[in-house]
Amino acid sequence: DTGVSQDPRHKITKRGQNVTFRCDPISEHNRLYWYRQTLGQGPEFLTYFQNEAQLEKSRLLSDRFSAERPKGSFSTLEIQRTEQGDSAMYLCASSSGTGSSPLHFGNGTRLTVT
Amino acid sequence: AQSVTQLDSQVPVFEEAPVELRCNYSSSVSVYLFWYVQYPNQGLQLLLKYLSGSTLVKGINGFEAEFNKSQTSFHLRKPSVHISDTAEYFCAVTLLRGNTPLVFGKGTRLSVIA
Numbered sequence: 494d495t496g497v498s499q500d501p502r503h504k505i506t507k508r509g510q511n512v513t514f515r516c517d518p519i520s521e522h523n524r525l526y527w528y529r530q531t532l533g534q535g536p537e538f539l540t541y542f543q544n545e546a547q548l549e550k551s552r553l554l555s556d557r558f559s560a561e562r563p564k565g566s567f568s569t570l571e572i573q574r575t576e577q578g579d580s581a582m583y584l585c586a587s588s589s590g591t592g593s594s595p596l597h598f599g600n601g602t603r604l605t606v607t
Numbered sequence: 608a609q610s611v612t613q614l615d616s617q618v619p620v621f622e623e624a625p626v627e628l629r630c631n632y633s634s635s636v637s638v639y640l641f642w643y644v645q646y647p648n649q650g651l652q653l654l655l656k657y658l659s660g661s662t663l664v665k666g667i668n669g670f671e672a673e674f675n676k677s678q679t680s681f682h683l684r685k686p687s688v689h690i691s692d693t694a695e696y697f698c699a700v701t702l703l704r705g706n707t708p709l710v711f712g713k714g715t716r717l718s719v720i721a
Contacts, residue, residue, distance in 0.1 A: 535711035
């Protein structure tokens with residue numbers, strides 16, 4: 494169990510640029526989640542996958558956000574035309590797929606939009 | 608939809624003193640409940656979970672929590688805290704049935720004072 498890994502750890506970008514983050518889940522986990530966390534807040538759900546299927550998206554996920562998990566393994570989260578309000582910690586988590594299974598989180602990608 | 612309220616945003620406590628971090632949830636159906644801890648610049652780590660059975664659950668690092676269905680609460684306790692317990696603590700809930708993602712509270716910052 495090597496844990497959930499996220500890349501990069503930090504990303505600074507200028508407003509209007511596109512960014513992409515990667516998440517590698519625990520290998521035997523079929524569910525993968527993306528959350529966003531801003532200062533002083535708890536993680537807010539963005540979207541999740543079961544294998545390669547994207548099963549749910551939050552209304553927080555505007556059209557500028559897109560996530561993929563093409564082969565049911567790693568996932569990418571892309572933000573197009575970044576805005577200053579996108580600055581946050583983006584957390585990825587994986588689980589074995591039942592409601593009682595806890596989420597295992599990565600260390601997150603901190604995005605700063607200048 | 609389910610929701611979580613963490614009643615205290617910050618809790619300062621002296622080393623070796625007991626602590627209780629409060630969590631109340633809202634749901635019209637049965638739930639699973641979790642507590643996570645987040646150390647600076649890290650992802651979230653599971654402390655403990657309530658799925659069913661005994662209402663008192665024990666977790667890592669000497670923490671425990673009690674599920675109270677009538678009061679819809681899941682308060683976290685530790686009889687004697689250490690400096691290393693200084694962190695952000697998040698309560699989270701998901702529904703027993705269905706594929707609903709985990710919903711987090713806003714967190715409680717525990718500061719242990721020497």
